[in-house]
Amino acid sequence: MRILVVEDDAPLASFLRKGLEAEHYAVDVAPDGEQARQMALESEYDLLILDLNLPKLDGIGVLNAVRPKKPSLPVLVLTARSRVEDRVQSLDTGADDCLIKPFSFTELSARVRALLRRGPQTVETVLRLADLELDRVERKVERAGKRIELTSKEFALLEYLMRNAGRRMTRAMIVEHVWNLSFDTTTNIVDVYINYLRKKVDGEYAPHLIHTVRGVGYEMSCQAGAPM
Numbered sequence: 001m002r003i004l005v006v007e008d009d010a011p012l013a014s015f016l017r018k019g020l021e022a023e024h025y026a027v028d029v030a031p032d033g034e035q036a037r038q039m040a041l042e043s044e045y046d047l048l049i050l051d052l053n054l055p056k057l058d059g060i061g062v063l064n065a066v067r068p069k070k071p072s073l074p075v076l077v078l079t080a081r082s083r084v085e086d087r088v089q090s091l092d093t094g095a096d097d098c099l100i101k102p103f104s105f106t107e108l109s110a111r112v113r114a115l116l117r118r119g120p121q122t123v124e125t126v127l128r129l130a131d132l133e134l135d136r137v138e139r140k141v142e143r144a145g146k147r148i149e150l151t152s153k154e155f156a157l158l159e160y161l162m163r164n165a166g167r168r169m170t171r172a173m174i175v176e177h178v179w180n181l182s183f184d185t186t187t188n189i190v191d192v193y194i195n196y197l198r199k200k201v202d203g204e205y206a207p208h209l210i211h212t213v214r215g216v217g218y219e220m221s222c223q224a225g226a227p228m
Helices: 010-022 033-042 059-066 084-093 105-116 152-163 171-179 189-202
Strands: 002-006 026-030 047-051 075-079 097-100 126-129 132-135 140-143 210-213 217-220
Touching: 002 010, 002 033, 010 026, 010 105, 026 033, 033 047, 033 059, 047 059, 047 105, 059 075, 059 084, 075 084, 075 105, 084 097, 097 105, 126 152, 132 152, 152 171, 152 189, 152 217, 171 189, 171 217, 189 210, 189 217
Parallel strands: 002 026, 002 047, 047 075, 075 097
Antiparallel strands: 126 132, 132 140, 210 217
16 A cells, blocks of 8 residues: 655654655655645655645645545544644544654554555455455455565565556556556566565465466466466
8 A cells, every 4th residue: 555644844754754664655755745745645645644834735725636636545544733623623623633743653553554444435345356455554464365475665666566466567567556656667676576466475375376477477376367
């Protein structure tokens, strides 16, 4: 799942990014309200973590701009403002939850999971293909009922492929989404991680679900006629 963290305090933003990435989320960071508004409207996110005190455009302004166009996007507001009126304003403007600074990362992580599991109107939390199941909130992968342990990047790659099952995904698309990088034709990082995944997800199971599309990239499919 992809999370946008909007925080102008660079050390705190870095702390949040590292903590969330350790829990296998893909994380983008915006340091001010204007950039946050643009990123939230132009890209697809599963959750927005939003500070209220921001340069250029405050958090309430971001909410006012984003909520009408992204009504189902879960928003967790972070604020150092202790007044009840400020929290009420955030909720009335469209926030789903508020967390007062300072906070523990454990509590933030629990609130993130709670927002992400709030039903089908937000996101599809469990992805399935044949006997493969990926729980996007609990960060679990099973095949034929057997738990499969994946690294953070392996999980992000498998999630992206499963979200696009039946579609041919280019290496450039995969690198941009999973690694947040522009595609370098000299790198084989996608092929290396696909091999890691194949050993864990397809190695001892049938049918194989990860297929090579020659000259294009990769596709996840359980169809007998899928490219190999």
